Amino acid sequence: MSDATSAETSARKCPVIAIDGPAASGKGTLSRRLAAELGLAHLDTGSLYRAVALLLLRAGSDPGDGVAAASEAMTLTPGKVADLSKDPALRNDATAAAASRVSAISAVREALLDFQREFAEQPPALADGTPAKGAVLDGRDIGTVICPDAEAKLFVTASTEVRAQRRLNELQGRGVPAIYENVLEEMKDRDARDSQREVSPLVPAADAFLLDTSALDADQALHAALTFIRTRPAFKDL
Secondary structure (H helix, E strand, O other): OOHHHHHHHHHOOOOEEEEEOOOOOOHHHHHHHHHHHHOOEEEEOHHHHHHHHHHHHHOOOOOOOHHHHHHHHOOOOHHHHHHHOOOHHHHOHHHHHHHHHHOOOHHHHHHHHHHHHHHHHOOOOOOOOOOOOOEEEEEOOHHHHHOOOOOEEEEEEOOHHHHHHHHHHHHHHOOOOOOHHHHHHHHHHHHHHHHHOOOOOOOOOOOOEEEEOOOOOHHHHHHHHHHHHOOOHHHOOO
8 A cells, every 4th residue: 555545544534435336236225225234424426427417408518518517517515416316307317328428528527526535534424413434435436536545345246138127127117118128228338438438437446346236136235245344444343
């Protein structure tokens, strides 16, 4: 570990779990359950990019416009993100597609870097006012870029076919008409964008625990993650 990394780790008061993985891998559900189980604050970093995308779409701007996207990203505050997270449009397909484009813009990622690191270093209190014991962040580059010194890193994945079926079930559960073949192709396109982009591509951190959830339900995935996390010194007593 470098002197700079050691200094950053010692300066941070709370331990961090970094969770990365592709769409519909189950990392969001897992992250929320880990946070609840261990008393950690949770940040879905993908919601930040969705928030920027939604603001752009509502302003009639092109999600690929780097200047406009970076400008919107710099307006985000914890309160603004909290308000947008309650907006149903944040989770629709149009916003998701726009967010995938927005996340490839280096100026946007740079604008959101401090937001995410500050959350990790000084996690907010839990909903009941209890101080958080640490933080869990999930996204695409948490273990590689945002928190490369996180005490526990996981890369959650599943086969493309399984993830497409999960997304199909989610869409149909919301009453959205969808065809498996179309969802599968969209999943493949998104994976390609996320893994091949020049800025912060989706790749496992070298020291990440690889968790394939293809054949696991939510409880099994949680058990596997907790088994790994509790091998890390910072989390043995949580």
